[in-house]
Amino acid sequence: MQVNDISRALQIYFDVMYECDLEKFDLVFHPTCSLFTMKNGELNVRPYAKYRAEIADRTPPKRLSQPRMDAILQIAVLSPEIAFAQVRVRLFEKVFIDNLNLLKFDERWMIVAKIFHHAETIEA
Template identity: 25%
Template sequence: MAEHDQAEIEKLLGRYFDGLYNSDSAMLRTVFHDDLVYVNGTAGDYEIKGLEAYMARIDKRTPPVSRGDAREEQIERITLKGDRIGIVEARMTMMGRNYQDLLTLINTDDGWRVLTKVFSFVERKG
């Protein structure tokens, strides 16, 4: 993986984590592709949305930062296939949940963007 791609993707993921924690749809729009597919794969909570429906949900959410929610995140793996597509495995803890994300990336004229977000979560214990 080229160093400039690695750096750009890490910055993208920084905005992703910050945007989620702050419920900042404007920031998240710089992360997601216009054709985003959002899939909650959690058992009993399966749903699929596009970008606008997901951003509407973000706009209605009480930002975790405003509640002082604990926040923890980690990029577990970045894998690129050539210079146009890739996948990220990441995790984030917030809102009393442990999230596991699989994010597919596409390199656009505007740089790397998340094209699909497939995730699941489990409630935190204690």
């Protein structure tokens, strides 16, 4: 049951990346969430508000009829309220591997931290 609920939350996440839908964004990203990556050897941190604004300004891949490349690579349930998921998602020509930490709030799984990596580039 937990894995099915987490998978549904991850599908909302994939939809957010593809559609840039802010209502869905608010369903799956907790307001305290931050994103982390390394860029040119430097830590890059994006808090929720900044990332939400980026999603709002992004041209949705759906509008460009970009093929979807969503995949759940793994889900680990650490406790009834804590989980980890690793997913692959395509945004334009880039494919990312995202490590998502999720917590359960009022029966809903939400992302509280995202660590991501640009894994490959797809030639147009």
